[in-house]
Amino acid sequence: MVVKFRRKSAPSHRGEASAPVEDASVEGAPAASTRAEPAAPPVGPFDIASAPDGLITDDWVDLGSMMLAPAPGKELRLQVDEKSGQIAAVMLTADDGAMELRAFAAPRNGDLWNESLPMLRDDVQQRGGATADLEGPWGTELITQMKVKLDDGQPAVQQTRIIGVNGPRWMLRATLLGRPAMEPSAGKEWEGLLEQVVVNRGEEARPKGEALEVKLPPNARRVEK
Template sequence: MFRRKAKDEPTDEPAEELIDATDGESDPDASELDESAVDADESDLDDADDEDDDLPAELSDQDELDEIDEIDEDVDWRADGPFDHDEVDLSADEVERLDLGALILTPWEGMGLQLQVNEATQQVVAALAFWEQSGLELALLAAPTNGGLADELLEDLTEEAQQAGGSATTAIGPFGPELRRVLPAEGPSGEQLFQVSRTWFAEGPRWLLRGTLLGEAGLTEDDEGASAPFVEFFRNVVVRRGNGPMVPGEVIGMTMPTVPQG
């Protein structure tokens, strides 16, 4: 929709009546979100055993995911967003946006939004955008000035998946190195299912934005198909971190929506 310090003509229509709020833990995890919000149930995942032969074909071939070793470190993965608040002029267009304090979102018509709230602090710690059979969970974390938090999260989430009996691989996505995880899950009748997801990481000035694709979009490998609207949505996120000191990895809380930015 716009680039740093410049905007294209807006094309998306604002979404209406899309806010829902739920209680959650202080450390957001996509697997803990209400699955009905993104319909990430047995209709989206393959019944399977723990063996690689039963995993979705596009995620079971390690050789196809080794391109991470060939990444160009000079690529600016945030050239087209997500953006820092100081990099853009939101007053330059008439697009209606949702202001969540730390994050400013640009929804599209028909998109739903669920906010995950820390019950103890009443702070919004994650936002889940959902549409049809897919969803994208957003969480904002404080990061060190010299970066590097994305690499740490990749390692931690990979280890977490392996300890849970699942698998995790790294590949190049639209925002740089991304994590593709397959986690075991139990169906409503006790059957063995798998939850498949893709996680994006975007590092800005002392912040890291994490986006986790769920449902049908989590089964994709590129920025086409079910993931396409979420790729554009993630690009247009604007981060307003604030200037206060924070511990790297600490969740930066959001607020309930205010009057739309326009």
């Protein structure tokens, strides 16, 4: 299922320095108090309860447990599990790559991402792949490489970059594929999209690690394979 984005998302400010404030003191006059530099805009992913005022607008996509800002040039694809009929993953896709998003229930003040890392490493290695840790904007990330066959039968190596973000009683996992997973410059745009994700966990008691339900937005359309 696919949702088309049409409007431009707000620019990312993570990592940008604030403009310096000029000294307004006059020679011979008492020194003026130093003005504080303006605080950098907050970046996410955000919890629904602490998202900045005015961040979410009418053109955002509401998926129940996640809300996404418009992303021009990207398609939002919802992968449905054929057996259960439930949405298994959310994918933002473009010509150069994709980002998969999954949200999970977590304990209050827990660190589900670092608990999950050993299991993710083991799973990849047991399937013949290689893993490496990388320190990124949100802490430790996981780089994986798996041997695959291309459509023409030629062997290749598929690399992914997996990012985990701990929130209040939730954990958001983002998996980058394609150029965004291999080239830091290509990954910056996708990091900006991740910064604007808003997670709505709900108040229900949930087992640790349970996937948060993704709901189909009203403007989705089914795409046949």
